[in-house]
Amino acid sequence: MTEINPKNIGSFSRRRFLEMIASLSLVSASGVWAGQQFDLPDLVIADSDMPKIKVAMAAKKAALRHQCRPDMARFSGKHMAFKVISEELGAPSASEIMVNQIMKNVRAGKIGKGVSAKDPSEARMFLALNTAATTWNMIVGPYGENHENMGFLGWLPQGLPPELTANPVSLKDKRDTSKKIKAIAAYAGSDKTGITEIDRRWVYSSTCKNGEDPGPAISKPILFKKTDQPKETEKALILPDSVRYAVVMLFVQPRALHQIDPATLANNASVNQGYSQMGIASVSLAQAIRSLGYVAIPCMNDTAMSVPLSIDAGLGELGRLGFLITPEFGPHVRIAKVLTNMPMATDKPIEFGVTEYCRDCGICARECPSGAISPDKEMTFEPPPGADPCGNPGALKWYVDGKKCLRWWLESGGGCSRCVNVCPYTRATMGDVLPPGQIRPEDFWDLDHKAYGRRDITY
Amino acid sequence: MAGGISHIKGRLSMNTIKTVIAILIILNIASFISADQSEIPEIIDFTCRTNTKAALVDYPTRFEGPVRFSHKKHVESYGAGCGDCHHDSELYPIEVYDPSETYSCEECHYDRGLVRGPKIENNMSEADQLMHRPNAIHAQCLGCHKKFNKEKHLVVAPEACISCHKKQY
Numbered sequence: 001m002t003e004i005n006p007k008n009i010g011s012f013s014r015r016r017f018l019e020m021i022a023s024l025s026l027v028s029a030s031g032v033w034a035g036q037q038f039d040l041p042d043l044v045i046a047d048s049d050m051p052k053i054k055v056a057m058a059a060k061k062a063a064l065r066h067q068c069r070p071d072m073a074r075f076s077g078k079h080m081a082f083k084v085i086s087e088e089l090g091a092p093s094a095s096e097i098m099v100n101q102i103m104k105n106v107r108a109g110k111i112g113k114g115v116s117a118k119d120p121s122e123a124r125m126f127l128a129l130n131t132a133a134t135t136w137n138m139i140v141g142p143y144g145e146n147h148e149n150m151g152f153l154g155w156l157p158q159g160l161p162p163e164l165t166a167n168p169v170s171l172k173d174k175r176d177t178s179k180k181i182k183a184i185a186a187y188a189g190s191d192k193t194g195i196t197e198i199d200r201r202w203v204y205s206s207t208c209k210n211g212e213d214p215g216p217a218i219s220k221p222i223l224f225k226k227t228d229q230p231k232e233t234e235k236a237l238i239l240p241d242s243v244r245y246a247v248v249m250l251f252v253q254p255r256a257l258h259q260i261d262p263a264t265l266a267n268n269a270s271v272n273q274g275y276s277q278m279g280i281a282s283v284s285l286a287q288a289i290r291s292l293g294y295v296a297i298p299c300m301n302d303t304a305m306s307v308p309l310s311i312d313a314g315l316g317e318l319g320r321l322g323f324l325i326t327p328e329f330g331p332h333v334r335i336a337k338v339l340t341n342m343p344m345a346t347d348k349p350i351e352f353g354v355t356e357y358c359r360d361c362g363i364c365a366r367e368c369p370s371g372a373i374s375p376d377k378e379m380t381f382e383p384p385p386g387a388d389p390c391g392n393p394g395a396l397k398w399y400v401d402g403k404k405c406l407r408w409w410l411e412s413g414g415g416c417s418r419c420v421n422v423c424p425y426t427r428a429t430m431g432d433v434l435p436p437g438q439i440r441p442e443d444f445w446d447l448d449h450k451a452y453g454r455r456d457i458t459y
Numbered sequence: 460m461a462g463g464i465s466h467i468k469g470r471l472s473m474n475t476i477k478t479v480i481a482i483l484i485i486l487n488i489a490s491f492i493s494a495d496q497s498e499i500p501e502i503i504d505f506t507c508r509t510n511t512k513a514a515l516v517d518y519p520t521r522f523e524g525p526v527r528f529s530h531k532k533h534v535e536s537y538g539a540g541c542g543d544c545h546h547d548s549e550l551y552p553i554e555v556y557d558p559s560e561t562y563s564c565e566e567c568h569y570d571r572g573l574v575r576g577p578k579i580e581n582n583m584s585e586a587d588q589l590m591h592r593p594n595a596i597h598a599q600c601l602g603c604h605k606k607f608n609k610e611k612h613l614v615v616a617p618e619a620c621i622s623c624h625k626k627q628y
Contacts, residue, residue: 091612100613113622262621369522369621410614411622 062312072394074205078217081402101413112264113412134272140279144300146211168293189281190249194313242341256433263412274334306335314347317354322400330425370408522624
């Protein structure tokens, strides 16, 4: 091995020399990488046996369905992936990184990493579609998280007569109330609604008011106290003890847009349309409940965990991919909820063999572009070490590494839904709109488009 | 794995620096695959077999297929030096390519199959994990990419499986 004798020359040390080379490399590499074109592998979904869906009432009560260690802590909003990744990258905002990547893609005529549109103008058209899809989401409070008790997602009645909000209507028949609230939820935009008593393990321990800052979290605990109305103090967000029910709503996402994947503007549009519907429906239903004189907290991703609440509300089961799997729409849904003190009859959890199917399937783990989904046969109580602190240990499930997942979104420039797209429950319930294996983004525009992009509505 | 590297402390003369650069340019740095090669391999194909028991029991990602690593591009376009990836038996970065040494990862990291997830946490020490070649290579590639991305406050150097691995059925 060659020996190099150390000799001094001015103040130019070896360390300094190596640092200089390293920084030059970094700068040049950044430029090269930024302009590099990737050809992603062809994403054809292999055939898999479709699940047979036969729904039954769960043998166990809601609280007993979840297998959790006694030491499981409530999840904190400051451990959401967007916050954690912003901290890891020291970036002003993970969303901003994604927007920059989207713009870079669009300029190059792409709608995601390795996914080309016909030309830059068509890429712009997908961006326009995404803009339309996400506008109400942005107006209401993007995705809900970090927007607890803010704007439309405020916890108090907005512009309703005190005569209504201060005088609870007498409701003696809980079953009848549930039926009518579900009908109102449907007219507010929900595709399916379930009601559960709130298991407080699923309510966040705290919120994060600066959810995308790289700096320390500005957090407030969420507490339950004896109070008539919800309120926010300098130190905490306070929910009345009487808030014991959650109305959980599902929103089906446009299938065709989901199929144009992975991690594309088309995926983004599909997901964001779901979020817009979530925002509109949760605020609308909350206002309706307030007009009946009861407390109502509209929630999107904020305040409480949507998936366990929806399982408790009898809407589906937990899948390997970390999503709720429903018998009607598979995992192809988004979830919003309204927390309330209005007394209602609750729904019972259901079973249709999801856990058993997921144990033997694993297609989401195989197909996940970032390797974020557990490939293990058995569930665990621990998230993978790399997922810390996003993964909340203590619940028996297949853990998803939210950090890996989000970093792929930022790399690609689009929210990814590959796991949802390939899930046999999606394909068994929703079918395919575009032919798998022959998907061209431009074909989307020639489809017979439905109202809201997702369902038939006849006027 | 190459050994016996002198770890130089203190300062280097400009002549030494020029010599190093000249050697790197003239020799085109080096291949670590074959000690006989005098040029940087343009491409290195990693086969990424998943024939461990764990991989058979569980569900390997479809992106565990072969990786075509652009070795020359990493050296010439991204400015990577030998020592950015290769180290000697004492874990010190390789300073200069030595054709009499082997640079094959397989020599020491001889266990196959990526070990991951709860298995890592429950059953294996970090050193044991690194005996598995995919773990060692992932640590090097992803470690460098993540470090780069942190410097840039972006995710521009690829991190996702799909960006490097060819899908297999």
